[in-house]
Amino acid sequence: MGLNRRKWLKQIFVTTFGLVIFKDKSFANNDSELKNELMDYFIIGDVHGCYYTLVEILKKWNSEKEYLIFVGDLIDRGNFSTLVVKKCREIEQNYNNCIIIKGNHELEFVEYVINGENKNWIEQCGQKTINEFKKQKIDIEETSSWFMNLPLKFETNNILVTHAGISESNNPYNENNMHGVLWNRKELKNIGKLQIHGHTPLMKNEPKFNESSNSWNIDTGSCYGYGITGIKISKSGKLKSTIIINTNEKDIA
Template sequence: MDIFIIGDIHGCFYTFKKLLNKLDKDNEILVQVGDLIDRGKNTPQTVHLARNLKQKHPNNVIFLKGNHEFEFIQHIEKAPNLHWVNHCGEETLYQYKLNNRNIKNDMDWFKEMPLFWENSDLFISHAGIAKEAANPFEESSNLSVIWNRNQLKNLNKLQIIGHTPCKEPMYDEVSNSWNIDTGAAYQGYGYLTGVKVKSNGTIIEFLKEKTDVKDII
């Protein structure tokens, strides 16, 4: 099956729904690179949609953990996480209260999220395998696959990541990697990116969904 990879969504529910219309559920695996939450106007709705998709298609839908899910977990389990609250968490908590959604239940789902998805030709994670990372799967490390912003390691397969916003998908030849975080929640220039890839790592096409105004705070 081909793989349909979606970048950082950040609470952009309506934009996410539009991009999902381009998913071929019978012939594609959906992998989302993490950071479903925060920054946008509709985090609880976005999580609800994601969880329903996962429930209906458990083997063909994968939502990876990003640093925002990690920070959310830290706040609910070991409150307060002031770094998260002060940057975007206060708004997310308000949205959960407004929507009367069970925040603990969603936290438990975030904890179950895998850190990566891979096959023999493709590796997908939130922030990528850093060149110098001793343990890229230690979630609290700033070189982990949910936090890294340093040069990526060449894995002899294609890496696809998000995490660091850019104005268009960016390819790094040295590491053979694409960054597809195009700042969906940022007013003025952001949009949500999807990329369809064959199982052997060959890019089929990039898809661009301009952020719906209903998702912008």
């Protein structure tokens, strides 16, 4: 990547994260947004490149009555990060009632593009993802720009959806805060509304509710063979149902 191009991307990064503490999704005063606020929610956990499993769980989404929310970590580890990103972007473009939250793996991708390297991520899982994007001839810089602009939260009066949850930490929306909404592994705090998050794989085919923090962890570990989990939450913040789709072997074999 040329130096001028890298400077341009870095300028966007500084502008985005230097002047705005965090991006969120709140409801504007127009008819379509107000309609969305009256919908129930279908919230999908970490996908991690498991495209064929994602396709199956999306069949459970009622696009006429439910607001679709992804908790982030669309990419890495599974075999089809490019297909997952393509699918999610198509949904985002075609439906007003959908939001994709940024995960730490999307941030890792962005940092690789901006800095020209990201050694830890590349060694863990990033090289496979970068190779896949190159093989499919997908614009890595344009994808990075899309990742960069994903919001860090979705919030209403009754629910808060982030990638890793809110714990006892200053500046939880600082993307470099290891106890913030992209990286947190600490116990969550009770914020007076229901929290839904992913990030920490449970390694079992069952999401976990924490009564003390009033929170759901819905990262069951798709890329480790434990399936993608989605939960349906009413607009008042009550659990309606849990959906678990076993990981398709093609996604991880």
